[in-house]
Amino acid sequence: MxxxxxxxxxxxxxxxxxxxxxxxxxxxxxxxxxxxxxxxxxxxxxxxxxxxxxxxxxxxxxxxxxxxxxxxxxxxxxxxxxxxxxxxxxxxxxxxxxxxxxxxxxxxxxxxxxxxxxxxxxxxNCSTIQSIIPLKALDDKYGLKRVVYTTYQAVSGSGMKGINDLKNTLNNEKPQFYPYDISKTCIPEIDVALDNDYTKEEMKMVNETRKMLHKPDLKISATCVRVPVMNSHAVSIMVELEKSFDIEDVRNVISNFPGLVLVDNIKEHKYPISLLSNGNDKVYVGRIRRDLSCDNGLLLYTVADNIRKGxxxxxxxxxxxxxxxxxxx
Ligand SMILES: NC(=O)c1ccc[n+]([C@@H]2O[C@H](COP(=O)([O-])OP(=O)(O)OC[C@H]3O[C@@H](n4cnc5c(N)ncnc54)[C@H](OP(=O)(O)O)[C@@H]3O)[C@@H](O)[C@H]2O)c1
The missing domain is CATH 3.40.50.720 (NAD(P)-binding Rossmann-like Domain)
Known part of the structure; x- marks a missing residue:
């Protein structure tokens, strides 16, 4: 005790x-x-x-x-x-x-x-937590070569100030916290701007991923976007792998890894959404498909409760x- x-x-x-x-x-x-x-x-x-x-x-x-x-x-x-x-x-x-x-x-x-x-x-950082678990699963089996993150981050990620700004702007009040009316737009700016034109949130994702995977030279970049969602962040991940892969094997790797839940059947409208992750500690992964723009490229999409697992x-x-x-x- x-x-x-x-x-x-x-x-x-x-x-x-x-x-x-x-x-x-x-x-x-x-x-x-x-x-x-x-x-x-x-x-x-x-x-x-x-x-x-x-x-x-x-x-x-x-x-x-x-x-x-x-x-x-x-x-x-x-x-x-x-x-x-x-x-x-x-x-x-x-x-x-x-x-x-x-x-x-x-x-x-x-x-x-x-x-x-x-x-x-x-x-x-919340978005890094939910992204790095599927990346670790893929790294163990196929090796990571390059990663590109795009986030869709809920207002609860800004604490009470973010939640209140979404609630108030939905009631047609003026924004008090975000630079624009978050009830009417996505905002591609999270945390302060840095000299390299990235935001601090974006560089947190880059540096924290490298540190936890013990890969200081991993090629990786990120774009972080605030969206008018109350809770649960989503991250779209493009990953280039060292080895070739079979898509069904990738799905098995994801569904057998601790902490991950595979939700992946677009034809039946099954994919990760905030409504699945709100209030629990799993990371939901879906929209798994080949990236058509490079060899051994894979696309996936994750959702998790940013206040809980994040x-x-x-x-x-x-x-x-x-x-x-x-x-x-
Ligand atoms: N929201 C997220 O998704 C998220 C995710 C990961 C990490 N974090 C991090 O977690 C921290 C808190 O975030 P939050 O979203 O919970 O914010 P929050 O709702 O605004 O809560 C802030 C907490 O900190 C306390 N506090 C502020 N100044 C203090 C001081 N000088 N001495 C003692 N306590 C003080 C506040 O106490 P009072 O009630 O007395 O003001 C309150 O309990 C931040 O560092 C944030 O970056 C947040």
Whole structure:
């Protein structure tokens, strides 16, 4: 049994941590819920017991075994090392540590062994999590040569601000968060623009995929697009493989890989859609077909719940597997 702290417990990802910890029956002795001063004193029910949210400070992590962070990169940068120093294992949902070469970046189905690298473990970007699992399945069998991602990302990926902007603009109010009315258009801009004309979100997908697959030179690029969908991201993936393949074998590889569900019969309108993934932790894969533009090219399409598998559930799955291997304390 563990003493667990949730940093950002009142947020979209933080509240989903609680839901997933309960569903997975994670062995919790004591639970501490932390947020900013704004939410201090707020009451939250977990497993029929009432908890009071506390303001995060330097003394929040005494006797904590596991700290799950989802309060943004600045909070993680300051407080994750403090939690770690107090002896806690940290699993962090922000982008703060993902590209730090001394910190693990983990999707359990892909590179669980990397957890041994560090006591601060980074949870990857939501779109990368759902993309890298089928890529790992394909890499093991055929080898990856080149990858091109195009995402269709739900507004919940921006937290409460994104959800509220879609709801409000659907009621004909002016956008407060996105630069355009998200209820009426897709927006090909997620996170800040960088000097190479990519956005930070796009480069997260590139760099995180390379890091987790241990392929620093993988040829890969991404376009990330916000779409007027409340929850669950979709990613279209073009992948050029080293070896030739049979399409039915590819379908078998995907359907036999942990965490993936094959939904792939276009003639019967069966393919991954948000309505399948909302509220569960599977990655749905379909629209599998040959890319007609190159040799050994393959196209596929994935959908997953970005708040669950793309954030909270992936982090809890890391913690649960570490518990099973006796690696938390
Ligand atoms: N949404 C996604 O799909 C997704 C996916 C992967 C990763 N993430 C990452 O997870 C983090 C949280 O995202 P979210 O969508 O859950 O955002 P959110 O709904 O806006 O929640 C933010 C949480 O952080 C807390 N917080 C903010 N500033 C704080 C501070 N100075 N000290 C302590 N707590 C503070 C907030 O507490 P108050 O209630 O007190 O303000 C709230 O609990 C971000 O780093 C985000 O990039 C999100």
């Amino acid at each position: 563990y003493n667990v702290a949730i940093v950002g417990a009142t947020g979209l990802v933080g509240s989903t941590f609680l839901k997933v910890l309960e569903e997975y029956q994670f062995p919790i002795k004591n639970l501490k819920l932390l947020a900013s001063s704004k939410s201090a004193g707020k009451k939250i029910i977990f497993k029929n017991k009432e908890y009071i949210v506390e303001e995060l400070n330097e003394n929040s992590f005494t006797n904590i075994d596991l700290a799950l962070f989802s309060a943004g990169a600045d909070v993680s940068k300051k407080f994750a090392p403090i939690a770690c120093k107090e002896g806690a294992l940290v699993i962090d949902n922000s982008s703060c540590w993902r590209q730090d070469p001394t910190k693990a970046l983990v999707v359990p189905e892909v590179n669980f062994d990397d957890v041994k690298m560090s006591r601060i473990i980074a949870n990857p 954030a909270a559930a992936n982090a809890v799955q890391i913690a649960f597997k570490m518990h099973e291997y006796g690696l938390i304390k």
